[in-house]
Amino acid sequence: MKITALAGGTGATKFLRGLTTVISPESLTVIGNTGDDTLIWGLHISPDLDTVTYALAGLLDETRGWGVSEDSFSCLAAMGALGVDTWFNLGDRDLATHLFRSERLRAGESLTQVTDAIRRALGVKSRIVPATDSPLRTRILTPGGWLGFQEFFVREKALVDVLDVVYDEADRVRPAPGVLESIAEAAAIIVCPSNPITSVGPILAVPGIAEALTATRATVLAISPIVGGAPVSGPAGKLMAAKGLPVSAVGVAQLYSAWLDILVLDDRDQALLPDVVRLGITPVVTDTIMSDRRRAVALARATLEALG
Amino acid sequence: MKITALAGGTGATKFLRGLTTVISPESLTVIGNTGDDTLIWGLHISPDLDTVTYALAGLLDETRGWGVSEDSFSCLAAMGALGVDTWFNLGDRDLATHLFRSERLRAGESLTQVTDAIRRALGVKSRIVPATDSPLRTRILTPGGWLGFQEFFVREKALVDVLDVVYDEADRVRPAPGVLESIAEAAAIIVCPSNPITSVGPILAVPGIAEALTATRATVLAISPIVGGAPVSGPAGKLMAAKGLPVSAVGVAQLYSAWLDILVLDDRDQALLPDVVRLGITPVVTDTIMSDRRRAVALARATLEALG
Numbered sequence: 019m020k021i022t023a024l025a026g027g028t029g030a031t032k033f034l035r036g037l038t039t040v041i042s043p044e045s046l047t048v049i050g051n052t053g054d055d056t057l058i059w060g061l062h063i064s065p066d067l068d069t070v071t072y073a074l075a076g077l078l079d080e081t082r083g084w085g086v087s088e089d090s091f092s093c094l095a096a097m098g099a100l101g102v103d104t105w106f107n108l109g110d111r112d113l114a115t116h117l118f119r120s121e122r123l124r125a126g127e128s129l130t131q132v133t134d135a136i137r138r139a140l141g142v143k144s145r146i147v148p149a150t151d152s153p154l155r156t157r158i159l160t161p162g163g164w165l166g167f168q169e170f171f172v173r174e175k176a177l178v179d180v181l182d183v184v185y186d187e188a189d190r191v192r193p194a195p196g197v198l199e200s201i202a203e204a205a206a207i208i209v210c211p212s213n214p215i216t217s218v219g220p221i222l223a224v225p226g227i228a229e230a231l232t233a234t235r236a237t238v239l240a241i242s243p244i245v246g247g248a249p250v251s252g253p254a255g256k257l258m259a260a261k262g263l264p265v266s267a268v269g270v271a272q273l274y275s276a277w278l279d280i281l282v283l284d285d286r287d288q289a290l291l292p293d294v295v296r297l298g299i300t301p302v303v304t305d306t307i308m309s310d311r312r313r314a315v316a317l318a319r320a321t322l323e324a325l326g
Numbered sequence: 327m328k329i330t331a332l333a334g335g336t337g338a339t340k341f342l343r344g345l346t347t348v349i350s351p352e353s354l355t356v357i358g359n360t361g362d363d364t365l366i367w368g369l370h371i372s373p374d375l376d377t378v379t380y381a382l383a384g385l386l387d388e389t390r391g392w393g394v395s396e397d398s399f400s401c402l403a404a405m406g407a408l409g410v411d412t413w414f415n416l417g418d419r420d421l422a423t424h425l426f427r428s429e430r431l432r433a434g435e436s437l438t439q440v441t442d443a444i445r446r447a448l449g450v451k452s453r454i455v456p457a458t459d460s461p462l463r464t465r466i467l468t469p470g471g472w473l474g475f476q477e478f479f480v481r482e483k484a485l486v487d488v489l490d491v492v493y494d495e496a497d498r499v500r501p502a503p504g505v506l507e508s509i510a511e512a513a514a515i516i517v518c519p520s521n522p523i524t525s526v527g528p529i530l531a532v533p534g535i536a537e538a539l540t541a542t543r544a545t546v547l548a549i550s551p552i553v554g555g556a557p558v559s560g561p562a563g564k565l566m567a568a569k570g571l572p573v574s575a576v577g578v579a580q581l582y583s584a585w586l587d588i589l590v591l592d593d594r595d596q597a598l599l600p601d602v603v604r605l606g607i608t609p610v611v612t613d614t615i616m617s618d619r620r621r622a623v624a625l626a627r628a629t630l631e632a633l634g
Contacts, residue, residue, distance in 0.1 A: 060429035090400050096422030100447045110418040114404030121368030139408045 026217020030210035031073035036314030053220025334525020338518035339381035344622030361528025517548035
């Protein structure tokens, strides 16, 4: 049974680590967010693709939720000594991925090709595909002006107010090769518990992807990253509010309602079931807090059960 | 008293470290070799400029003779895991220099500008100037074909036979800004004890530099890197032989005879004095083996005395 997952960073990696222990990793295709890709020190950084790749390779620093475990930061320190901005933390091992990607992109390979080469080299058996090979970028409007996602999230620590979120170039980009096919061929599609605005949003903004989710006869299931009125991690609440959505699983359901069949909500959000049902979506209630591997596996099992 | 030095790597760095303890570092301009610059992982590496910069910043790994002391190699190991060639050793701290340089070059800065920014950031008070901003590259003809200098020296460990050495593009390049001026304005010019073919040779191959050495009324002094019929370090012997030169201080004198006033030879090369004198060059004999800092300082003092 082929499964295609739409994934951002932290929440997605926990879920996918659980999922690939209960399904064959080869049967999984992950469509990754590229809206927060950025250039640092002249290198092309794809934070979400890397986080998913590292997680499935068993290399992810799970405490930080990004980068390679037990990495060192000697190059970063030397960059600081050269007077370079070092607000974006790049570990020495992590750097290899960005150097590898940047050189191949400059040589004319696509992000899809490079992403595939990296996951294969690191022994990841699931396919990992960027939503698009083109430079779609999330921009955040703050009282001080527009910021790239990493400037907002890492440099400003998501502490500034958010007035709007847009996906630059979204109307001009195309899905990467294999993206629409992986949706059309999947027996089920899972939207990971990722930030709906800046992790899943940029994927959905690629013309053709939301249409493919609407067109498929396979079940489309999402896991709410919002529990009890707040995101499990990250700035999703602030970003959803800026988009006029309730900061709750109902807000997630509203955003996905055009194509979503099943929404997995946390036990403590029982009260929201009628609102979800009203949107034509089947709610499934379980424990969605993946505080350890065992609970992530349990959520993956509950998800597969819900898919039937 | 302004001094301009022509410098390659290892031998030059030992001498320059000695020299800058006996003269004011601000009075020194180093013209650095760029013939063995190379692209590794998409990064512009300038091994000789970096070695000189690290040496004068007190950062050089003096045991290896290249790179930053106490550096780690985590990125290199991760590159290996990605299946990338890792015959060129790049340390994690060292990488920062190459990332910094590559990004600025891509943004349109010249190698001269970037080299100056790096030495300033690292607190080096002497000027360090590349011989040229253009891509002049040393190529080594071996029985197996042409190699770049780093392929010959690092990848092949200089073990293959050398049939010829050329400086690609040498007829098309120009001296970097400040190079000719630093020669014209210097009270003395010192050619460091560097490989005459692949360290000093590419500098001399830049049109205008040999002419400036001929034109200056200042004393031009060289220190022979060949002692007792063999180079103190590196593959200079093999390269000189390929160019039809005797592998001795006399071969060095022949190569530099058009503009050299004084050649500093090692004590054990007393027998070569008549041959040096016959070339119209004043020989000065002293201990040239810089096995420790004290001896490097002594050589610097002897050199200044010879300059008068």
